[in-house]
Amino acid sequence: MEPPHNSVVRTPLNSVIVQRRSKSKSYRQSYRSCLGAASRLGLTPALTARRLNTSRRAPKSHNISEKVNPEHLALLLKTEWKLSYVSPLYKFRHTQLKSYSRQLSAFIAAEKQQGLAVEVEGLQSGFRVTLSVVQGLTETDDDAETVLIQIHANPLFARQDEPQRSVWSGWLTCINGNTDYLHSLPKDFTCLPLCGCSGSEYLSGLVKSWFQQTFDCCFGPLEINHTSLQWLVALWTNCHMESSLQHLKMSWTLPVVPPLQVTYTVNPQDAWELWCSVRAGRQEEDEEEEEGGSIDIKEVMRLMQGLKGHFFRHFRLDLSAGSLRQVTTALGSAKCNGRIKISNSRYMITTLTLLTECALLKMPI
Template sequence: MEGAPNQGTDFGGKTMGHGMNLINTAHLSRGRISLKRGNLFGQTPTKRRLLQSPHTQVNAGAQIDFFLCKQLTLYSSTPLYKFSYDRLQEYSRQLGFVIAAEKQKGLAVHVESNLTCKVKFSLLSVLKTSERDQTGVLIQVTAENAGAKVAGPKVLWMGCFCCIRGDDILETIVEDFTCFPLFLVNGAESLTAIIGTWLQQTFDCSFSLLTISPLNLAWMAAMWTGYKMEHHKRAVELTFSVPGTPHPLDILYAIHAEDAKALWDSIHTTQQEVLQEQVDLFMDGLCYHFYRHFKIYLSATRLVKVSTSVASAHSDGKIKILHSAYLLEILALMTELAITKIL
């Protein structure tokens, strides 16, 4: 067991305070656990199907790279009114003018005065996994210093609209509306505010930060642990927030990837779907193992972050995708959560 102070800042620059790491490398119990968990994870969906991703396109590598190893903030988006794939160049020019005007006013605070900004809307065909899915749309804001010795634009901001396996909401969409329930963002908050305002005014839509509940984080921990990884296996890390303390206090619980996978494989006996009771048993096993070693009931805490070899996710609506092979599965799950929020 290791206890270590941990200071950090969130996206808005607020101090998070002290944390505590509790790490144990002992083998996990594979047996059925009956430990009471209180209301740690709340109600969960009955089941989720494991998606069979289509073969990615030969030229999909560059498109997939847009998502990898970046902190992405999740937003749910209502349908866009009068959006047209044929007008992407026009949208690029219009938003470029808006950012330039805000830069003149000094509102685009993360854009240096000597940089020339360019906006580009482009298609992400890799995100279209079926005939019913919408083709993804990427928005990039790049900047280039004409006097710089090193040529090439620098990406200041990127956002992506997508709808992967969004059958539930696509069936309800009426004419003139395009459904992109999930909007992912990487970049400065000042640009997010400017671009978000323009999108809402142009397409009569609205955005809402997509926070992730403990129950959905538990699903992610179980499902992502079950994905096969040949190399670069990382420990499964679960971060729990301790309530009622004078200063913010987190417990970081790390489990060897092989041990976590073995526990999950002993529980997950269905081939094409994951059941709520399987997720419950997986988390019960981890919590019971933790209690045996540290005599701490994690049922008195709140799960706020999950980190695996495949991806990490935080309750505040931030994810980081680490493995390209499971990009579509991860975005499909995030699309599901976004749809649940706007329906």
């Protein structure tokens, strides 16, 4: 077991210092509405015009189980998460998580007292909130530490000695965030652009509302588009030799009336052999690179074209006319509506890196 990281309370400070013009309510409202946000944060149009990377490092195994708290890791792996993007948090400090836990608990209690909060899944009042750092889940010095949020409550008609039950979980993270963007932020802003929630939609709304009011940020839904799903097909297939895919299952929607839903399951060895043929010209080049090589979008497209061509030869149905909606392997599953489940800790960093990039690109600032 590696010793705990010293970054337990690390909130990265950036080199660019820009004074906040106003702390008034009107400023916060205009910031959250994303009107003129780029100029207020000192960003340039070039930073908001980026596109999804056309090349990225080939996945490599990360034994994060030696660094991440086992309870935290078990929660991250066993749960399907609904994704959102989050704009930078103003004056958020990792050293204040205990205080934030009390404030969020009080916020939920206040909503309850005002009659705005309803009973959640048969659980009564007495919510307890904990915010904690997930150590060992960062890749660079520019990444802020991942924050885990958990809400516990008493079961209805619970015995006096019965422990509280977890009713909601969520996290905020930044894995391999774009350095140009992170360095462009004023020093009082912390970037944790990727959010995952699991539990009651109503509690998700309360937690997001508290974050928005407290840290002057905004949340928005993060879908996983057609291109990003294809990237996951390639990245996960590339991991097959070290961690078997067991299966490669894809769901497609074809634009006919009514829409045609197609489920396409590929033998993992067949997918691997196709991927090897696509990568054949890069093997020697990759062996010379210290980081294990890279994958570019052309290779992703060739892999997908090979899979679609195989399907067409057997069923005379062209998947190119449709849209990829879901990808599932033993390493995880991802849906176009922004739901993700990561089932293998060794490639969690690879998956979260892609999703962090998607979140940064989706933000309106």
